[in-house]
Amino acid sequence: MELGPICNVLLGIFGVLVVLRWVVKNANWWLYETQLGEKQYSLPPGDMGWPFIGNMWSFLSAFKSKDPDSFVSSLVSRFGRTGIYKVFMFGNPSVIVTSPEACRRVLTDDDCFKPGWPKSTVALIGKKSFIGISFEEHKRLRRLTAAPVNGYEALSMYTKYIEEIVTSSLDKWTTMGEIEFLTELRKLTFRIIMYIFLSSESEPVMTALEREYTTLNYGVRAMAINIPGFAYHKALKARKNLVATFQSIVEDRRNQKKVSVPTKKKDMMDALIDVEDENGRKLTDEDIIDILVMYLNAGHESSGHTAMWATIFLNQHPEYLLKAKKEQEEIVRKRPPEQKGLTLKEIREMEYLSKVIDETLRVITFSLTVFREAKKDVNLAGYTIPKGWRVLVWFRSVHLDPEIYENPKEFKPSRWDNFTPKAGTFLPFGAGTRLCPGNDLAKLEISIFLHHFLLNYQLERLNPGSPAMYLPHTRPVDNCLARIKKCPSSSV
Numbered sequence: 001m002e003l004g005p006i007c008n009v010l011l012g013i014f015g016v017l018v019v020l021r022w023v024v025k026n027a028n029w030w031l032y033e034t035q036l037g038e039k040q041y042s043l044p045p046g047d048m049g050w051p052f053i054g055n056m057w058s059f060l061s062a063f064k065s066k067d068p069d070s071f072v073s074s075l076v077s078r079f080g081r082t083g084i085y086k087v088f089m090f091g092n093p094s095v096i097v098t099s100p101e102a103c104r105r106v107l108t109d110d111d112c113f114k115p116g117w118p119k120s121t122v123a124l125i126g127k128k129s130f131i132g133i134s135f136e137e138h139k140r141l142r143r144l145t146a147a148p149v150n151g152y153e154a155l156s157m158y159t160k161y162i163e164e165i166v167t168s169s170l171d172k173w174t175t176m177g178e179i180e181f182l183t184e185l186r187k188l189t190f191r192i193i194m195y196i197f198l199s200s201e202s203e204p205v206m207t208a209l210e211r212e213y214t215t216l217n218y219g220v221r222a223m224a225i226n227i228p229g230f231a232y233h234k235a236l237k238a239r240k241n242l243v244a245t246f247q248s249i250v251e252d253r254r255n256q257k258k259v260s261v262p263t264k265k266k267d268m269m270d271a272l273i274d275v276e277d278e279n280g281r282k283l284t285d286e287d288i289i290d291i292l293v294m295y296l297n298a299g300h301e302s303s304g305h306t307a308m309w310a311t312i313f314l315n316q317h318p319e320y321l322l323k324a325k326k327e328q329e330e331i332v333r334k335r336p337p338e339q340k341g342l343t344l345k346e347i348r349e350m351e352y353l354s355k356v357i358d359e360t361l362r363v364i365t366f367s368l369t370v371f372r373e374a375k376k377d378v379n380l381a382g383y384t385i386p387k388g389w390r391v392l393v394w395f396r397s398v399h400l401d402p403e404i405y406e407n408p409k410e411f412k413p414s415r416w417d418n419f420t421p422k423a424g425t426f427l428p429f430g431a432g433t434r435l436c437p438g439n440d441l442a443k444l445e446i447s448i449f450l451h452h453f454l455l456n457y458q459l460e461r462l463n464p465g466s467p468a469m470y471l472p473h474t475r476p477v478d479n480c481l482a483r484i485k486k487c488p489s490s491s492v
């Protein structure tokens with residue numbers, strides 16, 4: 001048999017494959033960069049990945065592996081430590097920023113950047129939530145909703161309630177045998193945020209809502225594939241259920257108001273129903289529901305995860321746990337005998353505990369990234385971000401940068417002794433006009449939880465070596481399966 005023709009055919013196929021690969025690899029470059037004219041030459045270095053999926057495959061495979069940071073470190077090793085990289089993610093030509101200076105600039109420059117969350121995320125959180133509304137509308141609703149969740153007066157008001165719910169939950173957990181510690185903490189923080197927004201709801205409604213939020217969050221970081229079986233499809237269904245529940249709560253509250261039965265305490269729902277703009281225009285049901293979907297989500301997942309990790313880290317480091325416990329015992333010892341429970345003043349004096357929480361926020365970086373969009377062509381660090389491109393502010397890289405935090409993956413609360421982070425190097429709650437409005441509330445909840453936990457309880461993990469997973473948020477695969485036990489020295 002003659003080999004010549006076969007070789008030619010094989011060579012031909014090989015040639016076609018090489019050309020095809022080149023075309024496919026350069027499709028995004030051709031689609032998004034060549035259109036930019038001269039500007040394409042000043043884009044940040046990077047790689048736009050494959051057509052349609054861009055860099056999502058590398059992102060998802062890194063974040064589903066044991067080394068999520070391999071995603072950004074591969075950009076650094078290929079393109080250098082520029083702190084800004086061109087990518088194609090979540091369906092858009094984008095730039096990832098990883099240096100403190102660039103992150104801070106993007107977060108604080110409202111003339112150049114606006115929220116730029118992927119359409120799929122806006123569809124889940126709501127187009128009338130803070131990530132979908134105009135600058136002016138955001139300013140107004142932010143003013144209205146931020147005061148009741150932050151500030152001395154509001155926080156003092158919630159301290160007693162949070163303490164009650166923390167102590168009763170901890171007590172209950174000791175009787176439950178094996179629990180998923182994270183799941184229980186999420187329920188706890190969800191009850192707190194429900195109380196602030198809606199005063200109260202029945203236990204079954206709360207458990208059902210919290211479950212829907214878990215499904216919703218899986219969809220937020222997944223690929224937007226709306227086909228049964230995929231995380232995004234399930235998340236859309238979860239949103240539908242949440243909207244239906246909130247709709248009936250809003251209707252009930254409006255009806256109550258019509259027959260003018262004043263509720264005992266004015267909660268956030270009352271404030272949202274009553275508020276008018278300068279033209280006397282009130283919020284629609286859709287406005288209120290999207291604000292609820294957003295706040296109740298942002299307001300419990302993050303604090304629940306952070307409280308869990310702080311407890312795990314302390315458990316892994318008995319010397320830090322002892323130090324934190326001593327501080328709490330000292331607070332109780334100094335307390336006048338007639339005082340019942342914690343005061344905000346005492347919480348503000350928990351110096352070591354505050355370092356434990358900051359260190360947890362840094363090591364875990366609950367919000368791995370946030371999204372912005374360039375409102376015009378922007379020059380950043382000598383590179384051009386073209387108008388309309390998305391910017392991913394990659395908090396995780398800043399918090400785990402060995403040039404900022406020595407041995408960054410080590411949990412070491414004492415690194416915060418006499419250390420004030422430079423601007424842009426510690427951003428657990430973001431910065432600028434979108435700085436998390438719940439930052440003080442979150443620290444309050446976590447401090448109250450740790451206070452009672454350290455004084456009276458112990459965590460016994462069933463799988464202490466359970467590996468971590470990173471999407472949608474960093475957590476142990478087993479949701480921290482554990483038993484909660486009373487300390488032998490407990491006074492409760």
Ligand code: HEM
Pocket residue numbers: 130131142149294295298299300302303306366367370371427428429430431433434435436437438439441442
């Ligand atoms: C450890 C706990 C928390 C962490 C790590 C956290 C983190 C963040 C971050 C990084 C942002 C900035 C988003 C951006 O720049 O686009 C943010 C925004 C937000 N957070 Fe939090 N958060 C926490 C707790 C809370 C709590 C308890 C609430 C509820 C009261 C809350 C409500 C919100 C809201 C509504 C926004 C949007 C703000 C806006 O767009 O103006 N967060 N959070």
